[in-house]
Amino acid sequence: MKHIALVALAVATTSAVAAVPKDLAYPTALLTTGDQVVEQVYYVNHFYPFSNYGIGREGKNLITNFILRPKGKKPLTMTLERYLNNDYSDGVNNAKDFAVFRSGKLKNLAFLITDYVDPAKTQQFEIFIPSIRKIRRFAQPARDDAWGGADFTFGDVALRKPEHETHELLPNQKFSGCLAIMDLPKNQRNKYSRKIDLTADCSMDGNDVYVLKSTAKDANWWYDHRVSYVDSKRFVDYRTEYFKDGKHIKTIDRSWHSADLDDPRGNYWSYWYGTTLTTGHESMAFVPKASTRVNKEYKKDIWTTKLLKKIPKKFKYKK
Secondary structure, eight states: OHHHHHHHTTTOOOOOTTOOOTTOOOOSSOOOSHHHHHHHHHHHHTTTTOSEEEEOEETTTEEEEEEEEOTTSOOEEEEEEEEEEOOOOSSSEEEEEEEEEEESTTTTOEEEEEEESSTTSOOEEEEEETTTTEEEEOOOOOTTSBSTTSSSBHIIIIIOOGGGEEEEEEEEEEOOSOOOOOOOOGGGOOTTGGGSOOOOOOTTTTOEEEEEEEEESSTTSSOSEEEEEEETTTOOEEEEEEEETTEEEEEEEEEEEEOOOSSTTOEEEEEEEEEETTTOOEEEEEOOGGGEEESOEESSOOSSHHHHHSOOSSOOEEO
């Protein structure tokens, strides 16, 4: 049950103290402080430029792949759909996040996460557990918990807030080279991962980036500081390197697609690739562009407890 809870809460959005506003202005000049940059990064990673954002299924097998691989072993592959709604103005709800696992050990497990405007109110987590066909509620996970056994923590994915760290801008750079990606031979792929294009993203090579050093306020945290490389125009964070006791311990690379909105910050994930250098463990979440939906009008209200009890095979939207 604990394993189910940890994985199911993976895509939790956050309730913020001193929250980054959804109407955060796009900068008109070069940013000069770390706090300014981290607010923009938070805005992008929580998809605030979108009313709603979804990663669905296109055709039969084109769907988001979540892949874990310990060093020297075969990978574990799961697939999932996710639908995030930021379009609330009732003064109560900030966002709702729905997801369902479509294959793997967690097949048919689904969850609905409600994030409230009130910073003193904790998030509500409702999870449908298929083995007992019941909905259960779980407490918000710790920020340093592993995200479903991955090299990503809940803090990395969503729960880390700007105030959990102090932020310092290092000298700006140009990003050099490509992002890393998992090397997945044909004999380690299944029917879902067989069709995904695992080509490293090199599109950011030569882009101007802010270099943001973020130091944990908790002296006993699992890292001392992390360094992020942030696009100076789109505010996507391409790479984050983690350090403990002077040693580089982990790297997470993020590939992004533009949603072609007027706001350059309107971007969504193409893939995440993380590796823990001390163990060689690798993790990847690959999101096919063709299965991504931005600002769609769905034929059913996805973000309800009722839907958890009867999940459709396909989430239809008006084209």
